[in-house]
Amino acid sequence: MAERRDDESEARRILERVARETAPGGASFITRTARSARDHVTAADADRSDPIEVWGTRIGRTLGLIIAIGLLAWLVYVATRGG
Template sequence: MAGKQNGDGEAESQRILRRLAAESEPGGTFVARMTGRARDHLSAADVDSSDRIEQIGTRIGRWLAAAITVAVLVGFVLFLMQRG
């Protein structure tokens, strides 16, 4: 019984170490994962693909929200630059 628990613990430890090594890899993995998530979000990959209207509406809404966010941030930076 103790041998089985020890073996399970070692397997779990190895799995955690592999995952930690993959996540802490410099540059490529983190950046690729984040750009993939952003691409999937903006292209509405999580929406039901059989409902074309919902998919198009979700894409428009998400792109519009991203554009408005960028515009507000640019406006805020310009406002701060005027005051300085």
């Protein structure tokens, strides 16, 4: 009986979360994704008491983003060139 109650409470929790995430008044998927990407690049998860770690993380993630965009542009160039 307790297992069924746990399953029901878990199902209710999941349904409430889905309703909250898909509500028209809530943040859209694009907004959440953009905010997550900004927080990632600006090192929001780094230890704020260590400025070297914060700046190192920011620089590394920014360089990684620039390199990824460059590789993607190169791939598009090579694919459209017709080889």
